[in-house]
Amino acid sequence: MRFLHTSITVKHMDESLSFYTEILGLEFERRRTIPENHAEIAFVRDPASGARIELTHWDGKDAFDPGEQLDHLAFEIPDLDRFLLKARTKEVRVAKEPYRLSGGTSRIAFILDPNDVWIELIERAPGSG
Secondary structure (H helix, E strand, O other): OEEEEEEEEOOOHHHHHHHHHHHOOOEEEEEEEEHHHOEEEEEEEOOOOOOEEEEEEEOOOOOOOOOOOEEEEEEEOOOHHHHHHHHHHOOOEEEEEEEOOOOOOOEEEEEEOOOOOEEEEEEOOOOOO
């Protein structure tokens, strides 16, 4: 298992991108819309450590209560089905069963930690890096 990124919910994507790149000095990686989730995401990266933040803006959600900003933590795993089978034996709650986003090759699932923090599990397609 390899830690990939932390996702936070943002009110305004352009304003947030400016903050993270111009103020904090993170590097812009990519930005795209995800129509089936009614969201837009962008990734920024710390050039020193390689750590990534996924900025997520949900359509129609321009305000939120304190504490709602953390969206999820993401981990890459080699075998999603095997991981979920083992996790279920330990009574881990699966929030979203495995699926693929349109146009994507990776399989994704979400589990919940004991505090209801969403954990994204990503199984990359062979050869997709």
